[in-house]
Amino acid sequence: MRINLQQRKLRIGTNFNPPYSAVNLNHQIHNGFEDEMFVTLAKYFNFTFNLIDFNGHYGIVNDNGEWNGLIGGMINDSIDLAYGGIVMTPERYRMVDYLYPHWIDPLTFITNTVKSEQKMNKLLRPLSMPIWITLIMVFILFFLFNFVHDAIMSPIIRYHNNNNRNNREEHLVWIALREFFRQPYQWFNRLNLSKKITIICWTVAILVLTSTYSGCLLSELTIPDRNQIDNIWELFKMFRSGQIIMVGSAVSMDIFKTKFIENNNVITKNLNNNMIITKNRKEGLDFLFDKTNGKFNKRKRNHPQQIGMPMTKSSGDFLQFILGKDLLYLPPIKIDSTIISMLVAIPINRKTFNNHHHHFSYYHEEFNRVLAQFVGCGLTKRWSDKFWHNEQLNKAYQMEKSGLTSNNYYDDQSSTSIQKIQMHGKKCEKNS
Structure with a gap:
């Protein structure tokens, strides 16, 4: 039987992370395919929601042993649900419950392009x-x-x-x-x-x-030299020799480090010297484009190696779509270019749906049933394709309006690359 939440207002945490979530400032236009999925869920179960922006923080454990970001908001009962390309990890799964996974996203890597020099x-x-x-x-x-x-x-x-x-x-x-x-x-x-x-x-x-x-x-x-890395074995080799620095959030870097140790059967003493942990993606992209100040910029000068960043394929596709292949390189998705396949799912607050009428498991099963139908009938894939179609039309419109060619369009994007990616209304701090 369909659940009727009777226009109950849910608190939903989100982060700006195309193609998953791309809501504008007034929360009226839902561009991401998870945005459309939640709009459909709200109509089906008859609830409304208020979006709460977590400024790119998904959730890690701080020095005091407390969770921050979306996972922390779930634990502290400040939000009921969350979305924005949230991947399932063992640490998160021990703290919150997840709905039925609706997307599988390979965790791969992006690197800054290195210009070939005639030597x-x-x-x-x-x-x-x-x-x-x-x-x-x-x-x-x-x-x-x-x-x-x-x-x-x-x-x-x-x-x-x-x-x-x-x-x-x-x-x-x-x-x-x-x-x-x-x-x-x-x-x-x-x-x-x-x-x-x-x-x-x-x-x-x-x-x-x-x-x-x-x-x-x-x-x-x-034929110019090919300086790009196409597989994780080459990435591991360059990382171990110190020819590349890996930058990313604590979660993505922990996965990368675990996979590296697993495939090399050795813990390199200077492993952490080639890793930089950032608070969110914006810091990682700043470092990638050499736009940082202070310790990061000093680290970049001391280590002029190539820069890499663990990233899911969907997010990498969007970054490369906006910036062009001249600034970022995303390897073709194959078995040997995938670090691990990530399950994307919606975390849910157990306290929200525990009441004297129904137990939490009842709501959990109903939401899972509908999400499984979304996946089974291809709705999530259709919403994803719709997002990319709209983005392509939007880029073509901007190019026609400004009279830019394809190459000039990318040059124009690269001049404000971080702002273009992180733009969420008038703010530039929305990232994942």
Whole structure:
């Protein structure tokens, strides 16, 4: 039987976290797909609600052992329900109850894009180091061969040079060097037989070698270096060697650290030196874009490595959609690019629905039944697709209105990137 809450007003905590929740300041327009889900639940169960913004704080345990954020509000009985892309963790599950999970979101990572630079070592890359060493040794052998040959044949060479002053032979190293740079030697016929055989063999070898070198060098110069990380194994390797700093909230960093230790079977002594715990996503993004002051900016100067941030795929998609691929890199979602799959669900206050008419479990079961139907019939997927469709139309409208091209649009977004992402009405502190 459908529950009728008789227009009961529920206190609902939320955070600005597209595509899950994106409510404007006056709470009249619900853009996120969880916003639409709650509007539908309110109509179905006949209740109203008042949204309470928690400014991007989801809930962690502080030094006093107390919970803050949305989970803390649930424990302190200041809110009845909460939403905004809230993932289920064992620590949270021990403190609050959850409704039926309505979304599965892979926890992956984003990194700041690193511009490739043309370096001089690209001239050496086409050939491996053993080949370069071999070439040096070959020129040394040419010098020794020329020295021994001239020492043995010195009487004949001296006689030949006295009679033919214009037909003197050049040093074998110089001839080999000319052939190396594909410069023909015009007086090849003047060489004796042993030197001719040596130069012919060298010319054939160097023809193959220089053709390979030039082809590989052109490829190196044409195709830019790929500095992006596409899987967690490469991420773990760079993290362990200190080539990347991971920035994120305490919850996401705990999951990352656990997964790292699990896959490396070792606890690195300096592990925490490559991690920075932030209060919320805004601090993480500030660090990612080097917009911080104080200790974070000092840490960035001391550690010029690449910056990474654990993030769910949905949130990463939205950030990359707003900022463009030139500022943020999100790896393609595959098994080897997923740290862990997260269950997204609605935490519920047990005290809210305990009354003399019905026990909490009765409301819990009814809400779960409806949520399971939402998921089963594809409503949550439809609401998510609707959100992305609206965002694309909104971006296209802004570009047409301002006369921007796609690249200029991203440049315009990047100039106020943090504000664009965190904007919640007139405030810039809404984040997840």
